[in-house]
Amino acid sequence: MAIEVEASAPPRPVLELRRVVKSFGPVVALRSGSLILERGSIHALIGENGAGKSTLVKIVAGLYRRDAGDLLLDGESVDFSSTAQSKAAGIAVIYQEPTLFPDLSVTENIFMGRQPVTRLGRIDRRAMREEAQEIFGRLGVALDPDRVTEGLSIADQQIIEIAKAISLDARVLIMDEPTAALSGVEVERLFAVARSLRDEGRALLFISHRFDEVFALCDTVTVMRDGSYVDTTPIADTTVDDLVRQMVGRDVTELYPKLAADIGDVVLEVEGITRAGVFRDVSFSVRAGEIVGLAGLVGAGRSEVARAIFGVDAYESGSVRVNGEALPKGRPRTSTSRGIALVPEDRRRQGLVLDDGVSRNLTLAIRSKLARWGLVWTRSENEAAQVWASRLEVKTSALDAQASTLSGGNQQKVVLGKWLATEPRVLIVDEPTRGIDVGTKAEVHRLLSRLAQQGIAILMISSELPEVLGMADRVLVMREGRLTGEFPRDQATPEAIMHAATTVTEAVR
Ligand SMILES: Nc1ncnc2c1ncn2[C@@H]1O[C@H](COP(=O)(O)OP(=O)(O)OP(=O)(O)O)[C@@H](O)[C@H]1O
Ligand SMILES: [Mg+2]
Structure with a gap:
């Protein structure tokens, strides 16, 4: 029994x-x-x-x-x-x-x-x-x-x-x-x-x-x-x-709160940039107030293009212009001072000083702006950091807690905040909501939409199709280092994008 x-x-x-x-x-x-x-x-x-x-x-x-x-x-x-x-x-x-x-x-x-x-x-x-x-x-x-x-x-x-x-x-x-x-x-x-x-x-x-x-x-x-x-x-x-x-603990009503924005003049202009074996003959432009989505499979060369534009990587030929003026190659500092910000994909490695505090990290890119008599006062650092920490709902025990003690998603938010704090004119975001929870995701989208409304030109790399479809005014698609598709918002369907991202077309060969 x-x-x-x-x-x-x-x-x-x-x-x-x-x-x-x-x-x-x-x-x-x-x-x-x-x-x-x-x-x-x-x-x-x-x-x-x-x-x-x-x-x-x-x-x-x-x-x-x-x-x-x-x-x-x-x-x-x-x-x-x-x-x-x-x-x-x-x-x-x-x-x-x-x-x-x-x-x-x-x-x-x-x-x-x-x-x-x-x-x-x-x-x-x-x-x-x-x-x-x-x-x-x-x-x-x-x-x-x-x-x-x-x-x-x-x-x-x-x-x-x-x-x-x-x-x-x-x-x-x-x-x-x-x-x-x-x-x-x-x-x-x-x-x-x-x-x-x-x-x-x-x-x-x-x-x-x-x-x-x-x-x-x-x-x-x-x-x-x-x-x-x-x-x-x-x-x-x-x-x-x-x-x-x-x-x-509450309803999240709208994950893609896209606001109507006036689309203005071309701000970022990329012409025929090529880096052997990585990307080839990539040309596109982004206008003020516009969110351009850059879709494609991982490995298609999207992050590499972003890094080349910003100047952390080199490229061999082609040119980048901001507000009609040529942007020198390989000079991220110049890019920053000319109003470009890049929120990188690998934020833990490329964006965060793990041993530094949250407020130091949040203000890392605006230290020269915050400095008075050559010094950055803790108070002004904390004030500036507080704005972004609360806007992005960064969950931390204290603003001076070490970044390494934050959860993965909260570290992501800090890097995003660090670049948004520079008030850029051109914002390049690489996978902006990767690892970010659903509530904050909606918040990040709202923020991007609001920045576009204020006239910022945004290039948004994303592997999440719903995000691209929900937020972009125009969608570019890359495959194996080439641009293989461009769709205005009303023609961007998942099928069209996936097709351009995966199919070898005559034009590309
Ligand atoms: N070593 C640590 N020292 C201090 N606080 C910590 C440490 N590790 C985690 N925490 C805190 O504990 C809480 C839970 O963090 P945890 O990393 O478990 O979150 P999570 O659910 O994995 O979040 P995410 O989705 O962002 O990865 C966070 O508030 C974090 O700041
Ligand atoms: Mg985690």
Whole structure:
């Protein structure tokens, strides 16, 4: 009889958190984190920027130790004091920020700390390469396993992180915003791998700010707010609106609040710029008050064009003019003083000084404006920072808290604020809402729209089609380093854009 009882008892969840608490000094990052993760399931964890998702993940990963609450693996209480212990227990984590060693090769990064050895005790390079190749094949990517990871795009870095996690053969795989830097095709491949891992009976936890992904991939969803568990529901029983309400605690009515703006003269003019092997003969212009969307797949060369215009990268031929005047190549400082701002894609690396405070970071690009008698006074720095911190709803314990202590999404907001504070005439934003939660996303869109209304020329690179369609007056499309399409707002359809982004046309060859 006892056997029957056991057979009908529900299977124990592979991982369970009960009211887990974590504070950093006075900051309570996790107030009451609860989660039940089942085998053979893909579970979404969602919540606003700073809700405590990554903190929860880092506790499971053994990176942080919890202050209180229970952590159970197969029903047994566990306490990881290092990431090695968590790994050994079969938990693999893909962190929000890639954690690769730039000097090491792709393969070395994947097998870091647990390289297979030959019978002679040497590191078995062949075995490592073969396994790396095998995983890349599964993910459908062509990455050279021998190259160093320095200089790889964030998408490629993310893929290496994913390969690393897969190679661990873990029973719990946690992915903290793995898709933020990936293109549609790459996301599809990752999802295919995730589904096959699920079908093998593994448990997956998936953190994302993109609802379409959550609904496409996951079977269950847990919502967090302000460091606490809110609710867990089967995906089939919920809607985006319900989830948003649970996350934000209010309705978010309009995600793309586009305002009508007067479109004026050409401000930014790009003519035939070429950089061998990267982009070729790219020409377009952006007018005052206009938002031009630059769509395309990741790797199409959009960020590279933006960086070349701004002057952080070189280009060989062609020209850039601002208000009719030539802009010198390779001089970002001149670009800034001429009223151009670039909000880069890789904000953590290119935009943020992690050891500096939030207000210092927010005012980094306007220090010369703030200076009086050659000094920047803390008070004026804090005043200027306060404006942007509140406009972008930056969630931080204090304005002088170190940027490194902010959640991923809040770090993004700081970099956005830093450039908006320069009051540019031409604003180039690369993936402006990547990693930003739904409430603030609407806020960022409203802000962009308002800036356009004030006559700023905006070039917005985005891989999110709804964002491009919702915000742009005109859409440009790039594919393999070339402009392959241009659509006014009323003709920009998802089909037209995807076609231009993916199809080899005669004109391009
Ligand atoms: N090391 C730390 N020191 C101080 N505060 C921290 C630290 N790590 C996280 N926090 C704070 O804890 C809160 C939760 O952060 P966490 O990174 O878990 O959020 P998140 O839900 O992952 O957000 P996002 O969607 O932006 O990635 C934030 O307010 C953050 O500033
Ligand atoms: Mg996070």
